[in-house]
Amino acid sequence: MPELDTDRLGRTGPDDPLDARLERAVHALADRASTRVDAAAVAEHAARDGRRFGGWSFLKREVPVPAAALIGLLVLPLALAWTLSLAGPLQREAPDARPVPAVGAAPLPTVSLPPTDGAGEEAVGGAEHVVLAADGSLAVTTDLNDPRVSGTGTWRFTTTSGDGVATLTGPFHLEGPDGAWDGTCTGAGWNGLHDILVDCWLTGSGDYDGLAWYRQSRWRFADHWDFTDGTSRGAITPGGPPAN
């Protein structure tokens, strides 16, 4: 440390203001402080322990710790936002993804019947998938054990609501591979129409002319009303019950 340069303190005396003397004293102390930097030592130290000098590497360039932390803070919310924005569509596109049923709802019973030969009268049943269409109808896709009743259909219904329950009725149409089925389905809904139970007697046309199809369907919608797994069971018969 250099010696204090008393000359720079200057002359003191009664005509020397206090402020001026203090300023000179500060300057003199500053001149005594060592400001030398050993560049070689610094370089050696940095090479020995880069992190002490903020040497977190990013794209092969060292960045200080605060910068890395800042990048992390910026990336985290972006990643969260990206995940949230894509989770729904990704889940819907995944083949095995299904919306979760309404809270507290028990799983619907499954219906599993052996495949038929697709001719004559048969007990039929299986899975159904239902989507609420933009016009308020229900688009129904049936995946049953008989090809004649496996296809896509539409149910246009009216509902009369009660206190937590409702009745539903309306025309149902389903296109099979070689014909169609038409008739009226009537039933009940509850749980905000998230649960629906209907049955129908449908009359065949095309290759199904002369046949009737009784179907009892049970559907349960997920919270957002856009998809459901359901079931139906019934029979294809040469005729229905006598009209009342």
Add this chain to the structure above:
Amino acid sequence: MRTKTWLLLPGALIALVALGCTAAGAATPMASPASTPVATPKDITTSVPPVEMTDGEGDEVVTGVVTDPAQTATETYTTVGDHQQVRDGVVVATHTANDVRATGRMKVAFAIDWYTNAGPFWADASITNDKGAWTGPCTGAATAKGSFGPFSCWLTGSGAYAGWTYFQASTPSGATATTEGIIYQGAVPTP
């Protein structure tokens, strides 16, 4: 609302009807030489969760089970063309539901047009208890020879239940027949 939870009891309506059909088949020979087979529940799988009791008032979702069946009238079989006409069978049983209004003695007077593998089923049904009764038509399908298949009934209330309707769908599963539907104030819907 009472919160008593109970497990649905197993029923045997279908099996009993099958036995009844078998007996009837012995008395009235049918086109097929073998006796009528019993119900074949192996092709239908169902599960019945616990059910919470309702307060027995107003509109309600109703689930139940049919037990203690007994056949009070044996059906007749008549072969007509390619099918058998099954007529005049009557089964009585106990219907126990999660709503006291739907619990009572159930009577089903049924008919079936039976083909080789299936046939239409229709019936007049009633459920009676000490407060009133529910009566109305049922339709559905017989999906195994000698047994009921899925069917539903629109039952109109009388007595204390006048002005109310009970829509009930029945699902046989093995020796158990379960029911699900609603009780509501109003009439049967019309298309």
